[in-house]
Amino acid sequence: MAVTATQPARRAALIFIFFTVLIDILAFGLIIPVLPHLIKTIGNYDFGQAAVVSGWFSVAFSVIQFICMPILGALSDRYGRRRVILISCFGLAVDFTFMALATSIPMFFIGRVISAMTSASFSTANAYLADVTAPEKRAAAFGLLGSAFGIGFVIGPALGGLLGGIDLRLPFYVASGLAALNFLYGLFVLPESLPVESRTQRFEWKRANPIGALQVLKRYPAVLGLIAVAFLSQLAHFVLPSTFVLYADYRYGWGEQQVGYVLGLVGICNVLVQAFLIRRLVPKIGERKALLFGLGFGLLGFAWQGLATTGMLSLLAIPFLALWGLANPSLQAIITKQVHADEQGGLQGAVASMTSLAGIFAPFLYTHTFALFISDHAPAYIPGATFLLASSALGVAIGLAWYKTRWMKPSQPSGHNVPI
Numbered sequence: 001m002a003v004t005a006t007q008p009a010r011r012a013a014l015i016f017i018f019f020t021v022l023i024d025i026l027a028f029g030l031i032i033p034v035l036p037h038l039i040k041t042i043g044n045y046d047f048g049q050a051a052v053v054s055g056w057f058s059v060a061f062s063v064i065q066f067i068c069m070p071i072l073g074a075l076s077d078r079y080g081r082r083r084v085i086l087i088s089c090f091g092l093a094v095d096f097t098f099m100a101l102a103t104s105i106p107m108f109f110i111g112r113v114i115s116a117m118t119s120a121s122f123s124t125a126n127a128y129l130a131d132v133t134a135p136e137k138r139a140a141a142f143g144l145l146g147s148a149f150g151i152g153f154v155i156g157p158a159l160g161g162l163l164g165g166i167d168l169r170l171p172f173y174v175a176s177g178l179a180a181l182n183f184l185y186g187l188f189v190l191p192e193s194l195p196v197e198s199r200t201q202r203f204e205w206k207r208a209n210p211i212g213a214l215q216v217l218k219r220y221p222a223v224l225g226l227i228a229v230a231f232l233s234q235l236a237h238f239v240l241p242s243t244f245v246l247y248a249d250y251r252y253g254w255g256e257q258q259v260g261y262v263l264g265l266v267g268i269c270n271v272l273v274q275a276f277l278i279r280r281l282v283p284k285i286g287e288r289k290a291l292l293f294g295l296g297f298g299l300l301g302f303a304w305q306g307l308a309t310t311g312m313l314s315l316l317a318i319p320f321l322a323l324w325g326l327a328n329p330s331l332q333a334i335i336t337k338q339v340h341a342d343e344q345g346g347l348q349g350a351v352a353s354m355t356s357l358a359g360i361f362a363p364f365l366y367t368h369t370f371a372l373f374i375s376d377h378a379p380a381y382i383p384g385a386t387f388l389l390a391s392s393a394l395g396v397a398i399g400l401a402w403y404k405t406r407w408m409k410p411s412q413p414s415g416h417n418v419p420i
Contacts, residue, residue, distance in 0.1 A: 014141060016190045017128050019413065020085060022148040022283045023182040024119075027092065027175035029156015029267075031099075033260045034171050041159045041168060043105050048371040051246050053105070053292035055367030057112050062359025064116035069352035080182055082126045089186055091118025100172035127347070130336045137139035138336055139287055142329035143278030147271045154267030161260020222338045223347070225404035227354050230331060232397035233295065234355035236302065236390040238362035243370045243386050250374065251383045252311035262315070264416040269322030278329055283329035288405045294327025295401060299394040306387030324394075334405070365389070 040050035075150065092115060099111035125145060133141040160171040242293045248254040254262070282290045301320030308314035336347065366386045372378055373385040382388070 003339065005271065014129070014144065016186075017102060017125050017193075018148050019146060020089075020186055020190060021184060022147055022152055023126050023178050023185070024089070024092070025141065025149050025152025026156045027096065027178040027182070028158035029152045029263070030163065030171040030175045031096075032157050032241065032263060033161040033245060033256045034168045037164070037256060038168045039105070042102070042108060045102045047246055047250055048375065051367040051371050054246070055242055057109065058238070058363030059360050060109065061112050061116040062356045062363070064113055065119070065356035066353050066360060068117055069356060070350060073127065073347070073350070073352070076124050076127055078195070079195050080196075081124050081131065082186070082190055084124045085128075086183060086186050088118050088124070089179055089183035091115075093176050093183055096172050096176035096179055099167045100176065110229065118211075126332060126336075127194045127329060139282045139290070139329050139333035140279035142332045143274045143282075143325075145274075146278075146325055146329055147275035148316035149267075150273070151267065151271050154271065155157035156266045157260040157396070159260070161257040164256040164260075173375045183310055192335060217402070222404075225400065226331060226335050227351055229295075229397050229401045229404065230290075230328075230335075230351055231354045232356050232393050233298070233327060233331075234402065235358040235362050236298065236393040236397070238359055239302065239366050239390040240387050242363040242366040247370060247383065247386070248311075248314075250313065258311075262318075265301055265315070266321065269318055270325050273322045273325040274329070280327060281326070282330060282333075287334050290326045290330040291334070291401055291405065294324050294330065295394050295398045297321070298327065299391050299398065300322030302391035302394065306382075306384030306391065308384070331401075 034052055036054045037046070039054055041049075044048070072084050072088075095111055095118060098114065099108060102108040102111055108149060126142070129141045130138065159174075161406060163170040163174060189358070240346040245259050248259050252258075278290070285293075297320045297393060301317045301324060304317040304320060305314055308317065330409065366389070369389060370383075370386050373380065373382045
């Protein structure tokens with residue numbers, strides 16, 4: 001443990017980081033229902049063109065994060081988590097305003113690049129939690145952080161859909177205000193989680209890059225295989241931001257408000273799983289079973305979504321996708337127990353970098369798949385092809401997770417530096 005603070009201090013720090021992530025997610029959630037439509041409007045595109053351009057924007061976002069996340073993780077190991085989080089919040093506040101003012105696709109593209117460079121608070125928050133939480137309680141802590149995502153997606157997309165109905169740019173201005181508020185909150189309230197005496201890792205470029213970060217993790221062989229599971233899970237996740245808005249509009253006729261309401265419902269279900277179910281279920285069944293069950297529910301949810309022919313039927317996929325939320329906190333808890341306290345930032349940077357790598361390929365894959373299977377020259381008319389593809393990725397993840405955690409006994413929630 002890197003932090004030797006009292007239990008109340010740790011609880012207070014956990015609350016602080018919870019609200020920091022919550023406000024960030026609210027800001028991102030606000031723009032989800034309107035982002036593809038704003039791109040469509042600015043570029044004067046049809047649905048297929050808007051999907052492809054949105055995909056390229058997502059690819060660029062992930063490329064920048066793939067490069068920058070290990071740098072920010074290494075910086076947080078050397079200079080502390082608080083500074084990285086504050087820089088992220090301030091950068092997002094400026095960037096959302098820039099995107100709100102964008103009048104061309106190139107300007108909007110620049111805004112997304114800036115956003116990618118500054119959006120470090122999510123991965124750094126994971127390192128923060130590892131600093132202040134006992135190993136046996138990390139799954140519950142990561143679940144609480146996941147509930148912040150859920151709450152943000154309850155309020156953010158629903159509010160974003162309402163605001164977008166007034167003006168497509170209005171959610172960006174509100175998101176900018178929330179990010180600025182988050183910066184001020186962290187500036188005056190958020191404590192540092194990594195004491196100066198624990199910052200033993202020097203900042204070195206050879207480890208502050210995606211390849212170098214993975215080479216450092218060679219000392220922890222159990223981690224590399226589990227990072228591959230995280231990659232596949234994130235690969236599946238990207239089907240939602242890449243194509244869901246346009247898919248729901250095309251197949252079900254849902255506009256900004258309907259998508260906002262549906263994503264809000266997804267958020268409510270996610271909160272119930274992350275905030276209440278994980279801390280009760282994981283100690284009983286262990287992190288390994290929670291990981292495997294969560295991935296299995298995600299597989300079923302995406303398969304259902306891809307096959308649902310009506311909007312009402314598609315809503316039945318939401319509980320399965322919410323239960324997918326069992327997987328990531330359990331995976332994070334297992335991974336963090338393999339790495340020393342003064343390398344948690346580097347670990348989270350490496351994990352974030354690999355999940356960003358999924359984001360480089362996934363939007364291109366999903367948007368072009370969506371455009372292909374609704375086109376006149378499609379080999380078969382399958383509007384839900386992207387969701388079936390995401391379901392297949394989780395199927396591979398289940399097999400890999402089962403194999404890489406086979407050393408864990410039912411009574412053993414996790415191991416420490418166990419070779420896999």
